[in-house]
Amino acid sequence: MIKAAAPLISQQGYYGEFGGRFIPEILYETFVALTVAYQEARCNPAFWQQYVATLANYSCRPTPLTYAEGLTRHFGGARIYIKREDLNHTGSHKLNNVLGQTLLAQRMGKRRIIAETGAGQHGVATATMAAKLGLECRIYMGAEDVERQYPNVFWMRQLGAEVIPVTSGTQTLKDAMNEALRDWSANMTTTHYLIGTACGPHPFPEMVAWFQSIIGQEARSQILTQTQQLPRAVYACVGGGSNAVGLFSGFLDDTAVELVGVEAGGQGIHTTHHAARLASNAASTGIAQGYKTQFLQTSDGQMQDTHSVAAGLDYVGISPILAHLTQIGRMRVAFALDTEVLAALRLTLQTEGLIPALESAHGFVQAFKEAPNYTAQDCIIINQSGRGDKDIFTIAEALQEPEWQRFLQQRAVQS
Amino acid sequence: MIKAAAPLISQQGYYGEFGGRFIPEILYETFVALTVAYQEARCNPAFWQQYVATLANYSCRPTPLTYAEGLTRHFGGARIYIKREDLNHTGSHKLNNVLGQTLLAQRMGKRRIIAETGAGQHGVATATMAAKLGLECRIYMGAEDVERQYPNVFWMRQLGAEVIPVTSGTQTLKDAMNEALRDWSANMTTTHYLIGTACGPHPFPEMVAWFQSIIGQEARSQILTQTQQLPRAVYACVGGGSNAVGLFSGFLDDTAVELVGVEAGGQGIHTTHHAARLASNAASTGIAQGYKTQFLQTSDGQMQDTHSVAAGLDYVGISPILAHLTQIGRMRVAFALDTEVLAALRLTLQTEGLIPALESAHGFVQAFKEAPNYTAQDCIIINQSGRGDKDIFTIAEALQEPEWQRFLQQRAVQS
Amino acid sequence: MHLDQFIHQQRQQKDILLMSHTVLGYPAWEDNRKAIAAMVQAGVELIELQFPFSEPIADGPILLAANHGAIQTGTSIQDCFHFAAEITQRYPQTRFVIMTYVNILFKYGIRNFVTTAAQSGIAGCIIPDLPPEQAAAYITICREQSLATIFLVTPENSLQRIQQIIDYTSGLIYCVARPGVTGQQTLFSTQLHQYLYRVHAMTSLPIAVGFGIQSADDVQDLIGSADIATVGTYAVQYYCEHGADALQRLMQGLRTG
Amino acid sequence: MHLDQFIHQQRQQKDILLMSHTVLGYPAWEDNRKAIAAMVQAGVELIELQFPFSEPIADGPILLAANHGAIQTGTSIQDCFHFAAEITQRYPQTRFVIMTYVNILFKYGIRNFVTTAAQSGIAGCIIPDLPPEQAAAYITICREQSLATIFLVTPENSLQRIQQIIDYTSGLIYCVARPGVTGQQTLFSTQLHQYLYRVHAMTSLPIAVGFGIQSADDVQDLIGSADIATVGTYAVQYYCEHGADALQRLMQGLRTG
Ligand SMILES: Cc1ncc(COP(=O)(O)O)c(C=O)c1O
Numbered sequence A, B: 001m002i003k004a005a006a007p008l009i010s011q012q013g014y015y016g017e018f019g020g021r022f023i024p025e026i027l028y029e030t031f032v033a034l035t036v037a038y039q040e041a042r043c044n045p046a047f048w049q050q051y052v053a054t055l056a057n058y059s060c061r062p063t064p065l066t067y068a069e070g071l072t073r074h075f076g077g078a079r080i081y082i083k084r085e086d087l088n089h090t091g092s093h094k095l096n097n098v099l100g101q102t103l104l105a106q107r108m109g110k111r112r113i114i115a116e117t118g119a120g121q122h123g124v125a126t127a128t129m130a131a132k133l134g135l136e137c138r139i140y141m142g143a144e145d146v147e148r149q150y151p152n153v154f155w156m157r158q159l160g161a162e163v164i165p166v167t168s169g170t171q172t173l174k175d176a177m178n179e180a181l182r183d184w185s186a187n188m189t190t191t192h193y194l195i196g197t198a199c200g201p202h203p204f205p206e207m208v209a210w211f212q213s214i215i216g217q218e219a220r221s222q223i224l225t226q227t228q229q230l231p232r233a234v235y236a237c238v239g240g241g242s243n244a245v246g247l248f249s250g251f252l253d254d255t256a257v258e259l260v261g262v263e264a265g266g267q268g269i270h271t272t273h274h275a276a277r278l279a280s281n282a283a284s285t286g287i288a289q290g291y292k293t294q295f296l297q298t299s300d301g302q303m304q305d306t307h308s309v310a311a312g313l314d315y316v317g318i319s320p321i322l323a324h325l326t327q328i329g330r331m332r333v334a335f336a337l338d339t340e341v342l343a344a345l346r347l348t349l350q351t352e353g354l355i356p357a358l359e360s361a362h363g364f365v366q367a368f369k370e371a372p373n374y375t376a377q378d379c380i381i382i383n384q385s386g387r388g389d390k391d392i393f394t395i396a397e398a399l400q401e402p403e404w405q406r407f408l409q410q411r412a413v414q415s
Numbered sequence C, D: 001m002h003l004d005q006f007i008h009q010q011r012q013q014k015d016i017l018l019m020s021h022t023v024l025g026y027p028a029w030e031d032n033r034k035a036i037a038a039m040v041q042a043g044v045e046l047i048e049l050q051f052p053f054s055e056p057i058a059d060g061p062i063l064l065a066a067n068h069g070a071i072q073t074g075t076s077i078q079d080c081f082h083f084a085a086e087i088t089q090r091y092p093q094t095r096f097v098i099m100t101y102v103n104i105l106f107k108y109g110i111r112n113f114v115t116t117a118a119q120s121g122i123a124g125c126i127i128p129d130l131p132p133e134q135a136a137a138y139i140t141i142c143r144e145q146s147l148a149t150i151f152l153v154t155p156e157n158s159l160q161r162i163q164q165i166i167d168y169t170s171g172l173i174y175c176v177a178r179p180g181v182t183g184q185q186t187l188f189s190t191q192l193h194q195y196l197y198r199v200h201a202m203t204s205l206p207i208a209v210g211f212g213i214q215s216a217d218d219v220q221d222l223i224g225s226a227d228i229a230t231v232g233t234y235a236v237q238y239y240c241e242h243g244a245d246a247l248q249r250l251m252q253g254l255r256t257g
């Protein structure tokens, strides 16, 4: 049984200069209560046990650490291991955090859950746990994301959640997050706002990182069992940063292990179509959505449009924990272009029989670039944060698959 | 570590009057060699250990047995447990068999894998393992199924498999199976034909049942751990019968445990639109596709059209093992109508946050009918053989979701 | 003259003061001028100038759209300060406060922002996403520059928290009337009055009440419990729908019934 | 006269015999009549009457389509037997065998099927998905009814297996020329002849060779190695594409070069 991870504890909500809690006063007492509940849970080993047991019984935990023989052979460098968060129920690491927070919300007597979602994975995970626990559920989702990710919207609704398309601003993740905060400001007594990544006001980054630390704890013990050694480097994509911080947490104290986060390079970091915050010079420190971090923003402090082929990486801020780890040099940040991501995805499909989510494939890109630099004595770990089934529309369109088009046209007529 | 199950051993390929091996002579030596290889593997504990270890490392095994608290409360009878084959890599129990047979094929030195597929789940699983092991792969699929299940076709091709639409006959599963047999007749020295269910000529039913017995072995030990008792009944949908025989195998010797298989009642067993072989009077004993079982056929012996909302249950034959278990009264067979299946699916979504495949949902229907007959002292198990993500087109169309239609129309234009 | 002194002075003559709102650059600068002129004409004593921000989490749909509208038409923070300087000079009898979000200050530089605000004739700032415990630098500089640090208290706050907020507040204390964001209507209740009474008992700061005030009845109801009734969203919306003259009549009618 | 006797007798006069094929009910009964007439005219000694089955796993695309076509136009097994009776009576010099799949026999009842076949003048049966070790009842009844049980051997079979098959076979032994299903072309090779020689060494049964034989060269090549050249798929296809007269010329040409 894996023990509760020593979380990445903040200094009163801060990680170096990042983090904090910048919220409308109406939410003050709610945050105090949440912080107390979270800290009680954290100090209570029974809570973590319940968390792990529920994940084991309802989702796929521990998720395997799969040796990628084909990719290893292909690159001829480090032995490549893949952490299989794609096998979680609902298809991504998002469920870990959702399950943890819903357990907490239940303890706090909340009967209603709200959440923001971008790609829809966090929304589906939230709707799922809300259904399971009989909680009322509302999901805010940018109207543009509703259009792009309709299959996830369909499932959320089938799961009994109300999905509210958010039409303000860029109609994407950050606007959905704002809208959820507004809802919470009105309904905080009945409602828990279940933030989907290691962002937002304290204690969210710390709490989400704590729940996701199960990834890193498992991965560390698995790689030791399987190879009797630590990896040279571990790779994860970075949207808000929850899967990355989850994996990295397991190796934070192993200073020889490089932590590599991979952001969305989109169409290039010298264009305006990317979401590379730390890996480009485009971001600067700011305060929005309740916390301080590096944002892609104008000199006036207005948030900018972002882009990625992976809807889940298309976010304007980044976990304050990762901003800090990068600032102090503990973590390295790279970016992957949309085109590189599709190529890495195809290679992984055809070599390993794995379908990483487009988000996850960003981590694969960078690992593939670096694997040849190592020897067969070394190993590296890539976090497959989710499965790519959800991305069929995007991938098929990107590959311009003619039969897919025919298929859609036909179904559109039939249905 | 779960031990290799004592398989449902045939008597020279027969289970009572069912089974056998009715194949063109050209395949005779191939079947002899396969049978020998299978039997060697079966007698070799290391093989089963390799099988279990590979599943554990690559897929989600053991899959959880989830207590369905919401459904239990809803029906107010037996405590309902759900075996989570949906958490397997590629989303269904099909991977168990595929992984087992590809390990065997590798031992036999085969470099090429062919398979038939209906819903596409077996095809995706096969393409996946072929990609992982670097084997050439060709999938035969009824042309009508190619149209209906195009997303799975897309993934098979992305995984590097060649997908051949079969345009003969009813253009569905049985025709794909015939076509695969024809391919094998020409290429048996290089090729293994990886049958996807517990049907076909001996040793396939026995071998597939053996690989799938991991489901029942796990489920039995899990229910004992979780409840200290055996279930009153276990439920599984029956297409070819592999997930059912897999689950049932764990409880075969526990004569107090009822084994309930659920076939596709389609639009009603008094219409011509169903696939209820054992649960209706429409089937009779016959010999086709290389084995003897109950087929839906005319008095002349021509196979008939079948129908189910679940493509994976839409098959004209049935595992000879299940035909036998039913004949000797060890197993009970029911059917579920398309409409009942959609209702059970919705309830499960909204009560448990689970999305059973349309196939699996057939088992849920019958379990829901019978759960109230038991008391809270009793427990029952339902096999969730796969996840329903793949069924979004079918479900959305069946529910006539207007936004889905809009979405498809829009994507069809864009792509 | 400090903002609290101004308010006390005005309250000598009036049962209750009015504070209103405009989002700078929205729909256009000329509209801000017309709306402010109308409000000043109507006797409004205090006006919030909202510097637009792309993520206004404390604002409801109307002000949210106004913020985005203003940014879309190119409103810069520099523009906002120029406008503030122009308008404070034109209406020396009225007090103007800035309402904006913390990132705008942060990116401008807090010292720079506060100093520029003071130089522009601004009397104070309302920053709804800057809790006092995160605001040390801001408060120090505001004190230096004699700018009021207007914080919000809410009916959800404990007495202890209210006291803490009051300790950091100057100029006036802004009592949010109910949970939620700006723009939805508020049901006035005994609880509201009890809450205002509690705050009143803890401070001599003038009390403004805001969030959802729309009618003369609402304003009437606050007399005795508060010093200032804030009509924000409704004023912005009313101007957009009915124009400056109508807005003026509305604001005039709030106190005359 | 037993089938093997008939073949030996014919072989006295000819280097090699011909066996051909028609799928009953396809495209229509009249076509079967015309095709058979043409083949008899051309001197073909043996004709396979295929009783259609929906799952003909040993057949390639052309015969597969023919089977399905026949079923679709309503061909019943009863019809097939009526036709067999008619045609065997019309052409007493020719030998007709049934080619079909085991399920057709099984559903008809094996005894019933074999008896009816015998009564219809049929000389033997080829059931490609009925291996001899599964065929005990069928063999017994065929013996009773003096029907030849024609089993197939293949180049993949071990000597031991060939011997086993021969033991169950009567009338003629059918040597499949290559792996695969009906209808694809076969490359004639030394290996083929060695294989036929092996079979020959093990039995005195007449040897038919089939799968992919199309040309006079193919037939020529088999002289000395086999007693019968079987032209199945090609005959069916040729009739459909070119008609009865052309088929007759084709069949005639196979032995005259
Ligand atoms: C599969 C997957 N991976 C990664 C992400 C990015 O989020 P985070 O950076 O919080 O892990 C998402 C977000 O939707 C996701 O769905």
Ligand SMILES: Cc1ncc(COP(=O)(O)O)c(C=O)c1O
Residues within 6 Å of the ligand: B092, B093, B094, B118, B119, B120, B121, B122, B196, B197, B198, B237, B238, B239, B240, B241, B242, B243, B244, B311, B312, B313, B357, B359, B360, B385, B386, B387
């Ligand atoms: C999820 C799922 N369940 C069940 C089946 C039916 O197959 P079987 O009866 O062999 O388990 C299928 C077949 O495609 C399937 O995909």
